[in-house]
Amino acid sequence: MEEPELPVLLVDEVGGLLGVLEAHLPFLKKHFHLITMKEFLENKACLSIKVEAIYMWWHRPVIDHELLKSLPNLKVVASSGVGVDHLDLKLIAGFGVRMANTPHAVCSSTADIGVALLLAAARRLVEGCQVATSPDTEYFPCNMLGDDVTGATLGIIGMGSIGYKIALRARAFEMKILYHNRNRRKEDEELAVSACYCGKIEDLLQQSDFVMLAVSLTPQTYKLIGKKELELMKPTATLINISRGSVVDQDALVEALQTGVIKGTALDVTYPEPLPRDHPLLKLRNVILTPHLGSRTHKTTYMITEEAVENILAALHGLPMPSEVFSD
Numbered sequence: 346m347e348e349p350e351l352p353v354l355l356v357d358e359v360g361g362l363l364g365v366l367e368a369h370l371p372f373l374k375k376h377f378h379l380i381t382m383k384e385f386l387e388n389k390a391c392l393s394i395k396v397e398a399i400y401m402w403w404h405r406p407v408i409d410h411e412l413l414k415s416l417p418n419l420k421v422v423a424s425s426g427v428g429v430d431h432l433d434l435k436l437i438a439g440f441g442v443r444m445a446n447t448p449h450a451v452c453s454s455t456a457d458i459g460v461a462l463l464l465a466a467a468r469r470l471v472e473g474c475q476v477a478t479s480p481d482t483e484y485f486p487c488n489m490l491g492d493d494v495t496g497a498t499l500g501i502i503g504m505g506s507i508g509y510k511i512a513l514r515a516r517a518f519e520m521k522i523l524y525h526n527r528n529r530r531k532e533d534e535e536l537a538v539s540a541c542y543c544g545k546i547e548d549l550l551q552q553s554d555f556v557m558l559a560v561s562l563t564p565q566t567y568k569l570i571g572k573k574e575l576e577l578m579k580p581t582a583t584l585i586n587i588s589r590g591s592v593v594d595q596d597a598l599v600e601a602l603q604t605g606v607i608k609g610t611a612l613d614v615t616y617p618e619p620l621p622r623d624h625p626l627l628k629l630r631n632v633i634l635t636p637h638l639g640s641r642t643h644k645t646t647y648m649i650t651e652e653a654v655e656n657i658l659a660a661l662h663g664l665p666m667p668s669e670v671f672s673d
């Protein structure tokens with residue numbers, strides 16, 4: 346009996362995507378015939394009509410007008426991760442193509458990084474590591490005092506699935522939790538986390554010892570935290586960003602860190618990524634930086650591919666997708 350033909354899935358490249366996700370290859374190949382952008386461009390005439398789905402990994406391939414125009418049978422674009430700020434949603438929807446992200450897969454590991462950064466900043470882990478490993482420093486750091494996390498107030502801006510997971514973790518550290526969100530989330534307050542809703546972001550900024558940014562980047566959240574917002578924060582407070590770099594006005598942040606407006610910052614995201622090597626944020630002692638590690642774990646990476654595949658298969662069968670993204 347002849348094997349049924351598998352739908353054609355376009356990915357960016359084997360080295361980039363499948364080099365990282367080598368373990369996922371058998372799973373992807375069970376469901377799709379995979380082609381890379383290079384193969385597609387080399388044999389466009391034949392492959393154009395075959396591609397039905399694109400799996401974007403780390404924002405690639407770039408989905409632009411030209412690509413969409415050349416794929417008449419494209420039904421779905423599945424993007425890895427939760428953020429969709431790299432996608433032109435209107436353009437894609439205009440071609441009748443559906444879109445999905447993978448919010449369920451990434452929420453726990455991204456929340457973990459947020460809490461890891463919070464703890465690292467509070468307890469001076471990076472500095473401590475440098476002291477402990479430097480041959481030039483006196484080893485016993487008896488005067489190296491950090492801040493207590495227990496009993497401190499955490500303000501979470503963006504109570505989506507990641508914000509909620511952060512709140513759950515912070516509760517275990519006996520933190521007081523405030524949150525600001527477009528909509529009040531009554532069920533979360535009543536369930537596990539007892540977080541207090543701050544309708545005004547200003548109230549959250551003024552009261553928090555740690556401010557955690559977990560919002561999506563949208564035109565409304567672009568530079569949400571600027572000079573004015575930083576000045577509302579306590580001089581003893583720390584800003585943690587695990588969302589997107591441009592949710593913060595980085596120049597205003599540098600100034601606030603240099604002048605003691607806030608105590609410190611811990612950033613998993615910046616703009617651009619990576620920062621130029623002469624960027625002032627790299628020179629400040631009260632800054633912890635990580636290279637967008639949010640969802641980078643072995644298991645989460647695999648779960649991202651599973652969630653993407655689930656979405657793609659649903660779209661190809663004309664069914665509701667578990668994490669469909671709509672353009673509004």
Ligand SMILES: O=CC(=O)O
Nearest residue numbers: 426427428451639
């Ligand atoms: O940055 C990572 C994501 O959007 O999930």
